[in-house]
Amino acid sequence: MSTDQNILVKLNDAGLQLNNKWLVKGVSLQVEKGKIVTLIGPNGSGKSTTAKIALGIYKKIDGSVKKYTNKVGYVPQKISIDWTLPLRVNDFMMLTESLNKETIDEALSLTGVIHLKDKNLGDLSGGEFQRVLLARAISKKPDLLVLDEPVQGVDFTGEIALYELIKKISDELSCGILLISHDLHTVMSATDHVVCLNGHVCCSGSPMDVAKNNEYKALFGEQAYQILSRYQHKHDHIHTDEGEIKKN
């Protein structure tokens, strides 16, 4: 157990209503220094909304959210950038904070895109852009990292490497991470706390606790249970978007 000083952000019975429809309701969770909290759940279950509530993007929420730090790095799930802006990767890295050259180079090297530094943001592929987004979020050495599907569109080997990087960052910077991911395997092996959402918190706890939960099984199916309970394994298969497994 940790003391209150380690808490970076705390949601208390938080929810968001839009046009009389609840996007997500009654979420309580906290992210602490050096811990990785993962949100899982089907599409439309309110994962991104919860992340945005934690970040303070929504103003009119139910319940309460308290952020104890201003050093935040965010990788949004969707980002639409207007190409009427001439913007190179290097400019983008300094979007919310001025950084020196070494810091930028280091972050871009960590995510493997240092060679794209002077390229125009509009010329990057989806996976490359995702790596730049992650580099930007970690470069400012934040206390709190909020990563909304940070490896989408990244190739398979890159995906594993990036998740390892995220784990390493969490240890080295002892920052707290709020992670949203669909890849149960990779996520579970590094996560301290799992929150399973489906419009509300359907269960939460350590990966093992959640795996045993009946609601989780009902939501994700038996196979997902198998994944969680045997998450130390060799990578001999790949996952489809639905969470099914295909042998290589």
Next chain:
Amino acid sequence: MFDDFFIRALVAGIGVAFVTGPLGCFVIWRRLSYFGDTLAHSALLGVTLAFTMEFNIAISVFVISSMIALILIQLQKKTNLPGDALLGLLAHSSLAVGLVVIGFLTFIRFDIMGLLFGDILAVSVNDLLIIWIGGAFILLTLKFIWKPLFASTVNYELAEAEGLNPDRAKAIFTILMAAIIAISIKMVGLLLITGMLIIPAAMARNLSSSPQGMVIYSIIGGLLSVIIGLLTSLEFNTSSGPSIITAALLLFILSLFKIKQSIKLKN
């Protein structure tokens, strides 16, 4: 040295170009061209008000334009009309009301052409002070809000999430828009102010690969437009505003050749 009307116009125009350069980039990036137009149209109302109450034109225009911006924000919240319809509504109705008011003010002689298209003969030493002091103030404020404004232009949620307070930056920027219209109305005229904001910045977009580069090219484009435009205006006795904007257009057309080249290089 400010005795000569042409020198005064030149100094005024240069001051205006330094401010419209960076502001124009944001107008393009944030897609505010029609917003700028609306504020400029409402400026006529400000001018008539200044004449009736014998008040300073720049301050009166600034106040009216800011009010129109506030009304727009309220209408956006309270109605279901699309943004462009609201902008058109406010632009044309404020222009119309302004013209009607002028019709009533028969005791004052109005140079309507000068108001709409700019009049270099009308620039006084007082106007120079307003342009340079007001302009410096606008630029300093823009420098102060640059980071949050630019970050939220790229992506609002990133800026908000990482604690930059983009809403405040946006509100301040709206006030700066009203201010630039107020100080440049005598130079370019209210129908062409948005052109002074957009065209040099559009030219700059064709030449630059970074935001800072675009701002610098935009300022240079504005300065060249003012100098070429005013010389033409002096030589051929044309209105200052249209002459400056035509010069800006020529520079924009020249910049298109640069794009053609870089597209060729890419292929």
